[in-house]
Amino acid sequence: MVKHKVRWGMAATVVLALLAAGCGSASQGGGSGSASGKGGSNTAAAGPAAGSQSSAPVHVKIMVGGISKIIYLPAELTARLGYFKDEGLDVELMDQSAGQTAEEALLAGQVDAVVGFYDHTIDLQSKGKVLESVVQFASMPGEFLMVSDKEKDQIKSLADLQGKKIGITGLGSSTNFLATYLVVKGGHSAKDYTPVPVAAGNTLIAAMQQGRIDLAVTTEPTVSQLEAKHIASVMVDMNNADSARQVLGGTYPASSLYVTQAFVQQHPDVVQRLANAFVRTMQYIHTHSAEEIADQMPQDYYGGDKAMYVQALKNSLAMFTPDGKMPADGPQTVLNVMATWNPDLKQKQIQLDKTYTTEFVDKALQSGK
Numbered sequence: 001m002v003k004h005k006v007r008w009g010m011a012a013t014v015v016l017a018l019l020a021a022g023c024g025s026a027s028q029g030g031g032s033g034s035a036s037g038k039g040g041s042n043t044a045a046a047g048p049a050a051g052s053q054s055s056a057p058v059h060v061k062i063m064v065g066g067i068s069k070i071i072y073l074p075a076e077l078t079a080r081l082g083y084f085k086d087e088g089l090d091v092e093l094m095d096q097s098a099g100q101t102a103e104e105a106l107l108a109g110q111v112d113a114v115v116g117f118y119d120h121t122i123d124l125q126s127k128g129k130v131l132e133s134v135v136q137f138a139s140m141p142g143e144f145l146m147v148s149d150k151e152k153d154q155i156k157s158l159a160d161l162q163g164k165k166i167g168i169t170g171l172g173s174s175t176n177f178l179a180t181y182l183v184v185k186g187g188h189s190a191k192d193y194t195p196v197p198v199a200a201g202n203t204l205i206a207a208m209q210q211g212r213i214d215l216a217v218t219t220e221p222t223v224s225q226l227e228a229k230h231i232a233s234v235m236v237d238m239n240n241a242d243s244a245r246q247v248l249g250g251t252y253p254a255s256s257l258y259v260t261q262a263f264v265q266q267h268p269d270v271v272q273r274l275a276n277a278f279v280r281t282m283q284y285i286h287t288h289s290a291e292e293i294a295d296q297m298p299q300d301y302y303g304g305d306k307a308m309y310v311q312a313l314k315n316s317l318a319m320f321t322p323d324g325k326m327p328a329d330g331p332q333t334v335l336n337v338m339a340t341w342n343p344d345l346k347q348k349q350i351q352l353d354k355t356y357t358t359e360f361v362d363k364a365l366q367s368g369k
Helices: 010-021 047-051 070-081 099-107 119-125 174-185 202-209 222-228 241-248 261-266 268-285 290-296 306-319 330-339 343-347 359-367
Strands: 058-064 089-095 113-117 131-136 143-148 165-168 194-197 215-219 232-238 255-260
Touching: 058 070, 058 099, 058 268, 070 089, 070 113, 070 255, 070 268, 070 290, 070 306, 089 268, 099 113, 099 119, 099 255, 113 119, 119 131, 119 174, 119 330, 131 261, 131 268, 131 359, 143 174, 143 222, 165 174, 165 202, 174 194, 174 215, 174 241, 174 330, 202 215, 202 222, 215 222, 215 232, 222 232, 222 306, 232 241, 255 261, 255 268, 261 268, 268 359, 290 306, 330 343
Parallel strands: 058 089, 058 113, 165 194, 165 215
Antiparallel strands: 113 255, 131 255, 143 215, 143 232
């Protein structure tokens, strides 16, 4: 069973930021099913039940940093295919427009896991908090730098990004990280542009139409919508393997399922069940057509144009890992990219082996799940 999705508003964002600032590590104690901010989730409360598939389903809250984005497609697809239910999980998918807020919710104990970019595990370790990617969905960002058609004659290369307004999902988000990297790669500093939080989809499109942003770092299906409306064009493609490696310097693992280290230690059986479900989904993605996958998704994800959504999905399928495993060369690439503009990462010794684990995916693959 999959619970209804909830979109968190600005008030929740502020509360979670305050909670995250006050907690040194995530607490996953017992609690009610609501996100009350007083100590966690139903998963921990169901502890003993997690060891038996015949017992009541284990409730798990997963926040997704933009659930209708194709980069995060495995979350909804796993639910639609019934794979969570097969693992004895009662999953509640909660939608949030930016990875930063999802990260704060995880640290505050409001959710059990996040579907977001792997780079947050590196960023948080530099701040003394340990998160682990336990299933890796994508081996490239699936992101594009889009330039407004009104500005494309003036903005032709990364060197032209100085002083520009670049749309991102939220401050501290992965799109913020990538936008900053591209500005620095163009020969400027991290302070030489203005990041503008506009989320994705309709809000980003409106911001571009109104001239509030000159460029944007975003994903499908927003990219296809911008192109179809003749609002913006692709300037940098980080969805194509070759171009992504050229821009980023190597394999760049992106969308993933990550949890706190404490959650892994306290609920390994739940993590294993999640891994089992998601590994099946990654295998499904690589054995079914874009049309078949699109048929599984909610119609409102199509943005009113299913054919365009299917084409955007076709263009994106190569980003997904076939088995949920972390690419061996990926973590170091992400660290290298982030260290180009983040002085904390240059000064601190990041232990990459603590930012991810393949243990649960390996067991899922060995068991044939």
